[in-house]
Amino acid sequence: MRHLLSINDLSAADAIGILDTATELARINDGQVKKLPTLRGRTIVNLFAEDSTRTRISFEAAAKRLSADVINFSAKGSSASKGESLKDTAQTLQAMGADAVVIRHSASGAAQRLADLEWMSGSVINAGDGTHEHPSQALLDAFTIRKHLGKGASDLKGLRIAIVGDVLHSRVARSNVLLLSMLGADVVLVAPPTLLPVGVESWPATISYDFDSVIPTVDAIMMLRVQQERMTDLFFPNSREYSRYFGLNSERMSAMAKHAIVMHPGPMNRGLEIAADVADSARSVIVEQVTNGVNVRMAILYVLLAGGPLEVGSN
Amino acid sequence: MSVALSAQEILEKNHGSSDITVLGIPTRGAHLAARIAAIMSSIEGKEIAHGTLDITLYRDDLRLRPPRTIMPTSIPPIGIQGRDVILIDDVLYSGRTIRAALDALGEVGRPRTVQLAVLVDRGHRQLPIRADFVGKNLPTSEKQSVRVSLTEIDSVDEVVIEGEAN
Amino acid sequence: MSSQRFLLKGGQILGGKAADLLIADGQIAQISASISDKDATVIELKGSIVLPGLVDLHTHLREPGREDSETVASASRAGAKGGFTALSAMANTSPVADTAGVVEQVYRLGQEAGFVDVFPIGAVTQGLHGEQLSEIGAMADSVARVRVFSDDGNCVFDPLVMRRALEYIKKFDGVIAQHAQEPRLTVGSQMNEGIVSSKLGLKGWPAIAEEAIIARDVLLADHVQSRLHICHVTTAGGVEIIRWAKARGIQVTAEVTPHHLLLTDDLASSYDPVFKVNPPLRTSKDVMALREALADGTIDIVATDHAPHTSETKDCEWAEASFGMIGLETALSIVNKTMVESGLLDWTAVADRMSTAPARIGRYSSHGQNLTLGSAAHITVINPSKSWVVDRDLVISKSRNTPFHGYELPGLVTHTFFGGRATMIDSKVIDKVVQ
Numbered sequence: 001m002r003h004l005l006s007i008n009d010l011s012a013a014d015a016i017g018i019l020d021t022a023t024e025l026a027r028i029n030d031g032q033v034k035k036l037p038t039l040r041g042r043t044i045v046n047l048f049a050e051d052s053t054r055t056r057i058s059f060e061a062a063a064k065r066l067s068a069d070v071i072n073f074s075a076k077g078s079s080a081s082k083g084e085s086l087k088d089t090a091q092t093l094q095a096m097g098a099d100a101v102v103i104r105h106s107a108s109g110a111a112q113r114l115a116d117l118e119w120m121s122g123s124v125i126n127a128g129d130g131t132h133e134h135p136s137q138a139l140l141d142a143f144t145i146r147k148h149l150g151k152g153a154s155d156l157k158g159l160r161i162a163i164v165g166d167v168l169h170s171r172v173a174r175s176n177v178l179l180l181s182m183l184g185a186d187v188v189l190v191a192p193p194t195l196l197p198v199g200v201e202s203w204p205a206t207i208s209y210d211f212d213s214v215i216p217t218v219d220a221i222m223m224l225r226v227q228q229e230r231m232t233d234l235f236f237p238n239s240r241e242y243s244r245y246f247g248l249n250s251e252r253m254s255a256m257a258k259h260a261i262v263m264h265p266g267p268m269n270r271g272l273e274i275a276a277d278v279a280d281s282a283r284s285v286i287v288e289q290v291t292n293g294v295n296v297r298m299a300i301l302y303v304l305l306a307g308g309p310l311e312v313g314s315n
Numbered sequence: 316m317s318v319a320l321s322a323q324e325i326l327e328k329n330h331g332s333s334d335i336t337v338l339g340i341p342t343r344g345a346h347l348a349a350r351i352a353a354i355m356s357s358i359e360g361k362e363i364a365h366g367t368l369d370i371t372l373y374r375d376d377l378r379l380r381p382p383r384t385i386m387p388t389s390i391p392p393i394g395i396q397g398r399d400v401i402l403i404d405d406v407l408y409s410g411r412t413i414r415a416a417l418d419a420l421g422e423v424g425r426p427r428t429v430q431l432a433v434l435v436d437r438g439h440r441q442l443p444i445r446a447d448f449v450g451k452n453l454p455t456s457e458k459q460s461v462r463v464s465l466t467e468i469d470s471v472d473e474v475v476i477e478g479e480a481n
Numbered sequence: 482m483s484s485q486r487f488l489l490k491g492g493q494i495l496g497g498k499a500a501d502l503l504i505a506d507g508q509i510a511q512i513s514a515s516i517s518d519k520d521a522t523v524i525e526l527k528g529s530i531v532l533p534g535l536v537d538l539h540t541h542l543r544e545p546g547r548e549d550s551e552t553v554a555s556a557s558r559a560g561a562k563g564g565f566t567a568l569s570a571m572a573n574t575s576p577v578a579d580t581a582g583v584v585e586q587v588y589r590l591g592q593e594a595g596f597v598d599v600f601p602i603g604a605v606t607q608g609l610h611g612e613q614l615s616e617i618g619a620m621a622d623s624v625a626r627v628r629v630f631s632d633d634g635n636c637v638f639d640p641l642v643m644r645r646a647l648e649y650i651k652k653f654d655g656v657i658a659q660h661a662q663e664p665r666l667t668v669g670s671q672m673n674e675g676i677v678s679s680k681l682g683l684k685g686w687p688a689i690a691e692e693a694i695i696a697r698d699v700l701l702a703d704h705v706q707s708r709l710h711i712c713h714v715t716t717a718g719g720v721e722i723i724r725w726a727k728a729r730g731i732q733v734t735a736e737v738t739p740h741h742l743l744l745t746d747d748l749a750s751s752y753d754p755v756f757k758v759n760p761p762l763r764t765s766k767d768v769m770a771l772r773e774a775l776a777d778g779t780i781d782i783v784a785t786d787h788a789p790h791t792s793e794t795k796d797c798e799w800a801e802a803s804f805g806m807i808g809l810e811t812a813l814s815i816v817n818k819t820m821v822e823s824g825l826l827d828w829t830a831v832a833d834r835m836s837t838a839p840a841r842i843g844r845y846s847s848h849g850q851n852l853t854l855g856s857a858a859h860i861t862v863i864n865p866s867k868s869w870v871v872d873r874d875l876v877i878s879k880s881r882n883t884p885f886h887g888y889e890l891p892g893l894v895t896h897t898f899f900g901g902r903a904t905m906i907d908s909k910v911i912d913k914v915v916q
Contacts, residue, residue, distance in 0.1 A: 109752030116752075
């Protein structure tokens with residue numbers, strides 16, 4: 001496997017392999033070992049054309065713990081300020097000798113264009129492209145779910161997970177629907193009808209407009225961030241009405257199954273899609289998701305970069 | 316049989332088990348380490364600190380093959396700081412695995428000594444590494460391969476040499 | 482008109498019986514079973530189909546303003562390569578073709594190039610803004626004699642503006658060619674709205690945004706009794722509305738592009754913007770409905786919507802890329818593949834859809850004469866048994882944004898005659914000899 005652009009690039013076995021590798025790395029990281037020599041001498045470029053501190057830092061920490069060199073390239077490429085094209089940026093990075101590029105971009109498909117057009121050799125890792133996918137987020141979410149609810153199984157069979165919020169614009173939702181269902185879980189999407197895409201019936205998930213009826217039936221609730229701008233674009237009347245129907249408040253939290261956990265990819269709109277006391281409650285694994293993110297991203301880097309194809313004539 | 320003898324030798328050389336931490340290198344080294352620890356425990360009449368040390372992430376030959384599975388590393392609570400670490404592996408060949416194990420240990424702490432016990436030493440060292448305790452010396456040619464089977468995973472205990480001598 | 486004489490031997494006239502055809506003094510002088518003429522250049526066409534010169538009612542020539550992607554001259558040569566003898570220059574140039582001055586400039590550039598007749602299309606509204614009518618009369622009376630008016634690129638979205646435009650053009654025997662796209666439903670849209678777009682995270686362009694405008698405009702055209710033409714129909718729903726309208730006698734005509742007869746929206750999965758086009762590629766259900774409609778005449782013509790773009794506007798991420806595909810050079814082969822080989826159209830019908838009917842809608846009197854004796858010798862020859870592989874690096878157009886790169890297409894256009902001048906022989910474009 002050369003690139004990680006989409007969950008579709010992984011088989012169930014590949015995904016479980018990454019989760020298992022992350023489990024071992026977590027154990028090592030929990031112990032005293034903070035740095036491993038495995039990717040020494042390799043250069044990883046973070047090409048972040050869209051603002052994101054947490055994902056970039058997570059990938060940077062993962063790379064450095066494996067002793068790779070990290071170059072950060074931050075280009076705020078909005079459609080208003082065109083500046084240097086993605087192609088030119090990529091060819092510049094290639095000249096710097098990058099073994100892998102972690103790309104976050106506001107245009108769906110940007111990671112695939114980078115990989116397909118071969119403006120650079122090396123691996124391309126999609127850290128979030130527009131509203132398309134965010135594979136490493138889904139992997140760390142699956143890792144978190146498996147850790148808390150997996151009962152020792154390698155996959156997520158028999159688990160039921162709700163993803164709640166702005167599914168239409170969410171790359172986290174798209175990657176998670178693909179991955180969680182691939183690992184055997186039942187996924188239910190909860191959102192106002194305006195925030196579900198036309199064509200969602202073809203996804204491996206069920207749909208509900210009724211958050212309250214779904215809550216007691218699930219093992220995990222993954223809240224998605226809702227952007228304030230969606231109100232002016234007529235997706236819902238105002239934040240009050242959104243929170244009333246789709247916000248995870250303490251009342252709704254008390255209706256959850258005893259073992260069920262609360263997740264959020266961050267950053268949170270406390271008070272809009274999730275109440276502050278829910279975010280800080282014992283059920284919330286939101287902070288742990290961040291730690292898991294570093295271990296999962298180390299596993300991704302390991303799987304993509306540590307091995308190599310058989311070189312002819314080597315020892 | 317040689318496993319039991321090695322356990323005796325290790326205890327004698329280290330004047331007992333109080334400062335010993337036994338670490339097996341997965342996969343088969345880990346099983347051998349468990350056996351050795353059990354034998355030592357029955358001799359000494361007390362628990363022996365033991366665990367596993369996976370060296371995959373420290374290998375110098377990772378890029379020669381598709382990515383390898385990382386095996387479990389489990390250092391016992393008493394740790395290795397200032398202690399006598401007994402590394403256990405099934406076959407000693409080029410010595411690179413042990414070199415990686417020394418690097419891995421270095422990240423964990425600073426043992427007083429590191430000693431190496433192997434079931435089979437088949438020669439052809441590529442690095443200045445030697446075993447302190449050897450179950451059997453088996454001269455082989457580089458064309459041959461040595462396969463160790465253990466009942467824990469292979470349902471039989473045996474050592475097989477495959478291939479032509481020269 | 483050219484003075485050279487050509488004797489085309491043994492081609493199947495309109496796909497019918499094989500015959501000889503003599504071109505003399507720029508006209509079709511004679512068609513009969515066997516002609517001999519010692520002054521004529523003989524061209525053997527056994528096994529080939531002889532058609533009237535193709536007429537494109539929807540072409541983007543980009544000049545004035547975007548000559549980096551195409552010029553009137555380069556588009557004319559590309560047209561000749563595809564078998565076209567007439568192109569219609571859409572008005573979304575820079576400056577916009579909303580005055581007599583710009584349309585006359587484009588017309589003259591076409592005449593100078595000398596490969597095809599370039600018929601400029603005039604903008605419906607000033608600057609294509611959709612607010613004030615442009616100088617429709619001045620453009621109609623100019624040397625360019627504009628009859629087709631379109632804001633293509635933009636939709637005439639305001640119903641009152643569309644009504645007034647439909648009424649006003651009646652004085653000039655004009656037709657409004659509408660680009661049917663309700664703007665409020667397609668803000669930031671990137672591809673067809675459906676299952677594929679939901680997975681790819683690309684903003685959808687719903688079919689109803691086309692259907693709603695078609696429905697509104699056929700009712701308007703009926704109310705004010707004027708001529709309406711729907712550009713690049715892409716939806717099964719749009720086809721049904723047009724069929725309903727025609728059954729009621731409403732004066733509506735419609736076009737379909739070659740790419741919408743073949744390609745579907747799952748091609749966007751590669752995120753390669755060569756497949757990004759407006760209106761977008763849709764589903765196979767739509768493709769089938771469009772083919773049936775072209776077969777039964779609900780859709781009157783094939784028009785290319787040839788839209789050249791420079792490579793940097795396509796060599797990027799999808800959202801940044803321009804919309805559009807070139808199409809002049811592959812059009813007839815695609816129609817052969819999708820309509821003739823499948824038995825939906827015979828060559829006589831192809832002549833209607835790609836020559837007679839577009840010439841009639843645009844009022845291009847010297848074109849679409851269906852190879853009648855004495856008419857101008859605008860002729861296209863295609864060899865249906867020869868297939869060819871599309872290579873974007875070998876296109877005549879200045880731009881390379883063809884979605885068919887690497888496709889093997891059945892049927893090779895071998896000869897084109899424009900008013901008796903051979904603009905292409907043996908698939909090679911012949912430049913004008915400068916005296």
